[in-house]
Amino acid sequence: MHFISEELENYIANHSQQEPELLAALNRETHQKILQPRMLSGHFQGRVLSMLSKLIRPINILEIGTYTGYATLCLCEGMQKNGSMDTIDINEELESIQKKYFDLSPWHTQIQQHIGDAIEIIPTLEKKYDLVFIDADKENYLNYFDLIVPKMNEGGIILSDNVLWSGKVLETPDPRDLSTNVLLAYNKKINEDPRVETVLLPIRDGLTVSRVL
Template structure:
């Protein structure tokens, strides 16, 4: 199982979702042209969802775990206030270079703070409360990322987990990553300190609000 919704319906949703900025369109094209795995990019549906959630929650300090070339990060940054900041955990120097290039072109370099290295090692260096966290990195470590960042998020803040349906494979997990995500989804909906909604956006978005 690879499609959560039919390709035709997903394409319709894509077309009926607000257009990305010129900066995001340029970054998306560069990601397709200059990387081996452009499908790792979030894309318009996820990017615009994140941008809207950041705006609705009045986010100012955001953490992204797994930046890749920065499409999701730039989407969020566009919604942050002028003094806002998105801290991004990433260990791929080539991906970081692309992200920094297009943040600069968009005039938003002052909002980007790249934390180079493995996320579980760099996250403890962050001080102060977070308004929003976006998790899109090693699926087998999703539980660790959640447990590490939830205490850092302010009351009412958001944690958004990408690939939360893992292309539909959570229904009948056949590998370690699918099982890890299925277990995490079950864990989240049973917690009393958060509320959540799991949406079939692209490969699934689990949106969590800290009580």
């Protein structure tokens, strides 16, 4: 489902900050060589993530779902000089393209790649986070959220991607459609959970901003 017209999407992108050269190269290579390139955050959403990170000025960032590392680099743009980025992905085949662009970035010494199951990795991370971006398997969004909240600093921000799920959240889901059913439960939970306050933004496929109280 397209929530706004392609013409309007192009206007929005053309009137937002230009995509940095390194990210443009990563964008191109992802579309040329990697399956499902639509999973890439892309120009406009990337600039939104960058702006939010610059407003938050996080020290420690956690990303669940690296893909090719585009959003990772966008989030690093607002990270403090003494900060760190932990990014987790289960697909080891993407590690080389991630590392290639991380090594070309100004944050190459601050980014820690974790390959494996985020449910197992998150409990081993001994940090408090100021900013978290969830963009992985939808079936585990509820689990990720409950693992993350205790690791957040007060006032920390949790960003959750794809929460509109191509408009499927407006339909009566098939009981066998686990992703849609979990996202419906997730959207309800983060809107009602007393530990956070949440606003849902209709950016691309839906992005929620949750502030930890």
